[in-house]
Amino acid sequence: xxxxxxxxxxxxxxxxxxxxxxxxxxxxxxxxxxxxxxxxxxxxxxxxxxxxxxxxxxxxxxxxxxxxxxxxxxxxxxxxxxxxxxxxxxxxxxxxxxxxxxxxxxxxxxxxxxxxxxxxxxxxxxxxxxxxxxxxxxxxxxxxxxxxxxxxxxxxxxxxxxxxxxxxxxxxxxxxxxxxxxxxxxxxxxxxxxxxxxxxxxxxxxxxxxxxxxxxxxxxxxxxxxxxxxxxxxxxxxxxxxxxxxxxxxxxxxxxxxxxxxxxxxxxxxxxxxxxxxxxxxxxxxxxxxxxxxxxxxxxxxxxxxxxxxxxxxxxxxxxxxxxxxxxxxxxxxxxxxxxxxxxxxxxxxxxxxxxxxxxxxxxxxxxxxxxxxxxxxxxxxxxxxxxxxxxxxxxxxxxxxxxxxxxxxxxxxxxxxxxxxxxxxxxxxxxxxxxxxxxxxxxx
Numbered sequence: 001x002x003x004x005x006x007x008x009x010x011x012x013x014x015x016x017x018x019x020x021x022x023x024x025x026x027x028x029x030x031x032x033x034x035x036x037x038x039x040x041x042x043x044x045x046x047x048x049x050x051x052x053x054x055x056x057x058x059x060x061x062x063x064x065x066x067x068x069x070x071x072x073x074x075x076x077x078x079x080x081x082x083x084x085x086x087x088x089x090x091x092x093x094x095x096x097x098x099x100x101x102x103x104x105x106x107x108x109x110x111x112x113x114x115x116x117x118x119x120x121x122x123x124x125x126x127x128x129x130x131x132x133x134x135x136x137x138x139x140x141x142x143x144x145x146x147x148x149x150x151x152x153x154x155x156x157x158x159x160x161x162x163x164x165x166x167x168x169x170x171x172x173x174x175x176x177x178x179x180x181x182x183x184x185x186x187x188x189x190x191x192x193x194x195x196x197x198x199x200x201x202x203x204x205x206x207x208x209x210x211x212x213x214x215x216x217x218x219x220x221x222x223x224x225x226x227x228x229x230x231x232x233x234x235x236x237x238x239x240x241x242x243x244x245x246x247x248x249x250x251x252x253x254x255x256x257x258x259x260x261x262x263x264x265x266x267x268x269x270x271x272x273x274x275x276x277x278x279x280x281x282x283x284x285x286x287x288x289x290x291x292x293x294x295x296x297x298x299x300x301x302x303x304x305x306x307x308x309x310x311x312x313x314x315x316x317x318x319x320x321x322x323x324x325x326x327x328x329x330x331x332x333x334x335x336x337x338x339x340x341x342x343x344x345x346x347x348x349x350x351x352x353x354x355x356x357x358x359x360x361x362x363x364x365x366x367x368x369x370x371x372x373x374x375x376x377x378x379x380x381x382x383x384x385x386x387x388x389x390x391x392x393x394x395x396x397x398x399x400x401x402x403x404x405x406x407x408x409x410x411x412x413x414x415x416x417x418x419x420x421x422x423x424x425x426x427x428x429x430x431x432x433x434x435x436x437x438x439x440x441x442x443x444x445x
Contacts, residue, residue, distance in 0.1 A: 002106070002262070003028030005132040007144040009049060009151060019153040021049045025096060027130050032096045032111045036123040045122075047093045050157050052086075053148035056141055057164050059083045061185035064102040064138065067219050070361040083190070094122040102185075103365045104212060107137040131262075179203060179211070186215050188222040201227035209356040216367070220314040220360025232310060233328070234356070237318045240328035243297035243341075245348035251277050252349040263365040264418075267372025270349045274377060283383035285405050291338060291378075295345050297327065302337050314360035315340045317347070335408045339374050346373030379405040379412055381419050393422050 008024035024044040025032040031043050056063070062083040069076050082088045086098045097112045111126040145165055152158040171177045183202045184194045205227065206214045217233075218226045252273045261269070275282060278294065292299040317325045327344055331337045340359050347357045347370050360367055379401075387404055391397040393416065402409040416422045 002131055002133065003030070005107070005109070005137050005140050007140060008044070009144070009147055010044075011151065012046070017153060019049050019151055019157075020046055021151055023047050023049075023052070025098070027109060027128075027132055030109075030111070030126060030128045030130050032098050032109070032126055032128075034125045035094075036125055038121065041125070045094065045096075047095065048091070049148045050152045050161060051089050051091045051093075052095075053145055053152065053161055054164070055086065055089050057145060057161070057168055058190075060141075060168055061181045061191060062102075063100050064107065064134065065182050065185040065215075066102055066188060067186075067363045068099075068101045068108070070363055080188070094124075096126075097124050103131075103134065104215070105134050105365060106131045107134050179206070183215070183218065186218045186222065187224075187226050195224050198224055198227045201231070205230060210354070212366075213354055213356045213358075216362070216364050217314070217316075217356070217358040217360075219362040219364045220358050220367070229313065233312050233314070233316045233358070234318060236310075236312065237316045237326045237328040240326045241297055241301045242320070242324050243295045243301075243317075243327045243344070244324040245295055245345050246323050247296065248274055248278065248294045248345060249348035263368035264372035266350075267346060267369040267374075268376040270346055270369075271373045271376035271380070274345070274349070275380070281383075282380045283386045285383070286378055287406065288334070288338070291341060295327075295341055296324070297341070301327070301329065302334055302341065314358045314362075315344070316359070317344050317354075317357045319355050335402075335406060338378065339407060339411065342374035342377050343370035346370050346377070349373070375407075375411050375415055378407050379415050381415060384412065384415055385419075385421070388421075 005027045006025070008022075008026075010022040010024075012020055012022060022044045023033060023046075026043075033045050034041065034043050035045065036042075066080075066083070068084070069080060081099075084099050084101050086095045086100070089095050097114060099110045099112075101108050108131045109128070111124070111128045113124050113127050149158065149161055149165060152161055171181055180199055180203070181191060183199050183206075184191060187194055187198065187202070202214060202218065214230070217230050221229045252270050272282075274280075274294070280286065280290070286294075288299050288302045292302060312328075312330045315328060315330045317327050319325045325344075325348075327341065329337045329340045331340050343359045344357065347354065347359070347366070350366060350369055350373075351357070359370060384401060384405070387401055388397055398412050398416070399409060401412045405412070410427070413422070413427050417424055417427055
């Protein structure tokens with residue numbers, strides 16, 4: 001649920017040379033600083049303001065622009081956690097067990113209950129996954145940093161913080177530097193730690209294909225090789241089959257209808273619109289012929305095993321001058337290639353004019369939307385409920401539904417979890433490929 005992020009700082013009444021403040025942090029009714037201390041519930045913490053200010057400032061670009069890894073949380077890299085998990089601040093205090101990551105238009109928060117830090121008998125009480133608009137996050141953190149500077153202890157610490165914030169504000173105000181920092185963060189690097197050649201090439205690619213398209217590709221294969229991987233994919237896709245999504249996607253008017261909704265809701269809405277506009281009943285499986293007709297691509301593109309050399313970490317579409325697109329699918333098997341092609345169709349409804357789009361396991365809003373669209377198009381809830389009517393939702397029933405809708409079994413399971421048909425423990429997979437909602441795999445958070 002989207003809301004407004006708020007950081008509350010209150011000075012203590014007693015003299016306080018260490019810059020200790022009463023810290024409250026919440027997002028609408030979700031209080032991240034709610035704790036149980038000595039059997040008493042409190043909604044704020046006593047912590048030094050300077051370490052929190054430095055953490056926000058030092059990690060500003062990664063918090064704002066870097067999405068979370070497409071891995072189970074127990075495998076999230078230490079470097080990523082240091083930049084995104086507030087408990088990493090340490091310094092002898094208990095900080096909220098809060099993880100923050102960025103997106104194109106939103107910033108996400110996961111709060112987990114339990115003891116953290118070494119600050120004594122403190123138990124955090126909040127379990128939540130929520131998000132706020134990116135511009136609201138920027139405004140709130142900027143206001144916090146300004147107030148934190150006022151409350152920081154006088155002397156070298158305050159001077160260092162002031163200098164750090166001055167540099168950060170200068171970088172944010174300079175479009176060229178801000179682009180460089182954003183691409184460093186999206187690639188998984190701290191400022192000035194990415195290979196210069198990689199960021200230079202990504203800047204060039206953004207000028208050709210658009211910032212959003214390139215950033216989303218980088219999120220699908222971050223790291224020092226992000227630019228070379230994308231260059232290879234662009235070279236390969238130019239020789240790939242041609243599709244045309246415009247007829248099926250152009251009438252959806254996605255943003256006109258529900259631009260404020262979450263990515264998975266937008267994906268489900270767009271899929272229903274595509275089925276409605278093409279008079280495809282919700283209980284009718286979309287076979288290869290119908291899917292290829294919707295996408296105006298040869299049905300042969302979907303059939304049989306497929307081996308791609310060189311192996312790419314994502315599928316990719318690249319538009320042509322006449323409105324059609326080259327589509328390079330990198331999945332080996334028909335079910336997964338169908339899902340990728342459906343994602344490409346959904347992406348055309350998301351953008352209407354994308355020069356390039358990737359289909360990856362990344363957790364960006366665009367990729368969440370694609371997966372939700374494909375799952376809802378190929379395995380709609382109404383049709384799935386009708387097919388399973390009278391069954392026990394056993395593993396055998398799920399396998400039968402997978403065959404009926406010609407989708408991967410994990411797609412069926414994800415739809416069923418999202419719609420409350422089975423418990424989350426029945427997902428039985430750890431990756432996000434072929435999934436839709438962000439909160440469907442909250443093991444991810």
